[in-house]
Amino acid sequence: MFLIIKPLQNPTPLCHAYKVLAHPINICALRKKASASSRMWIDRQSADPFTKQSIADGYRSRAAYKLLEIDRKFKIFKKSTKNIVDLGFAPGAWTQVALARSANFKTTPKILGVDLIDCSPPLGSHFLEGDIFSRKTHQEIDEFFAEEGLDVVLSDMMCNSSGNGELDHFASMDICEGVVILASRLLQKNGSLVMKYFTGSQDGLLCGKLETHFSRVDRIKPKACRERSREMYMVCTGKKSEKVDLLRLSHNAENTGSNNESKSK
Structure with missing residues (x-):
């Protein structure tokens, strides 16, 4: 039997992937533990203008643009x-x-x-x-x-x-x-x-x-x-x-x- 999927009453505003990008302190902490290639990705994300704009506009990722x-x-x-x-x-x-x-x-x-x-x-x-x-x-x-x-x-x-x-x-x-x-x-x-x-x-x-x-x-x-x-x-x-x-x-x-x-x- 198919159950209609209802939206959460108090939905989490951000999923886990976005939380990492949304808070610079998390990025810094993550960078210390990351591999060289991962650090490059994190640095690129934190410096990216569309990523910064998405945080300012409240979008979950830069893909919105x-x-x-x-x-x-x-x-x-x-x-x-x-x-x-x-x-x-x-x-x-x-x-x-x-x-x-x-x-x-x-x-x-x-x-x-x-x-x-x-x-x-x-x-x-x-x-x-x-x-x-x-x-x-x-x-x-x-x-x-x-x-x-x-x-x-x-x-x-x-x-x-x-x-x-x-x-x-x-x-x-x-x-x-x-x-x-x-x-x-x-x-x-x-x-x-x-x-x-x-x-x-x-x-x-x-x-x-x-x-x-x-x-x-x-x-x-x-x-x-x-x-x-x-x-x-x-x-x-x-x-x-x-x-x-x-x-x-x-x-x-x-x-x-x-x-x-x-x-x-």
């Missing part, structure tokens, strides 16, 4: 927006942006964050600990929104960096495939998708696939992305058709293939 820039350019959040899912939710900065952008709407959108990492949602949003590659998670998302469908799918998900750019690119393509499957199933007509990816040889294939589902597909590297980073975002607007269950189609194709193999033996 990536979505803010994307929304200014492409108007992702509209007055008609009712249902939003934030994939790769932790620490919750993108959900904070969605809440802020919809604050003056007559009807406050329903926002659900989904992540493998448990994290308290900002007040006014909800959280589901789950894996988007799981059919169960897809079903729980659908049921949470009372099978109304989604207006916006946000994905800031990314794999842990291996140090090998091409490997990271292919790993990001796998993640994007999972996001596209979810969006094709649950995103309503005229809905929007914002999705992070690492650039590489398969960019064109991903863009082509998205163009079959959306009227417009743009690629953008927001200013808050680090200059040397290979991360970019696909911004897809105007979903062309009603929901399509690519997960079911894939499952049926696998079963058909298995049956054909059995018959040939």
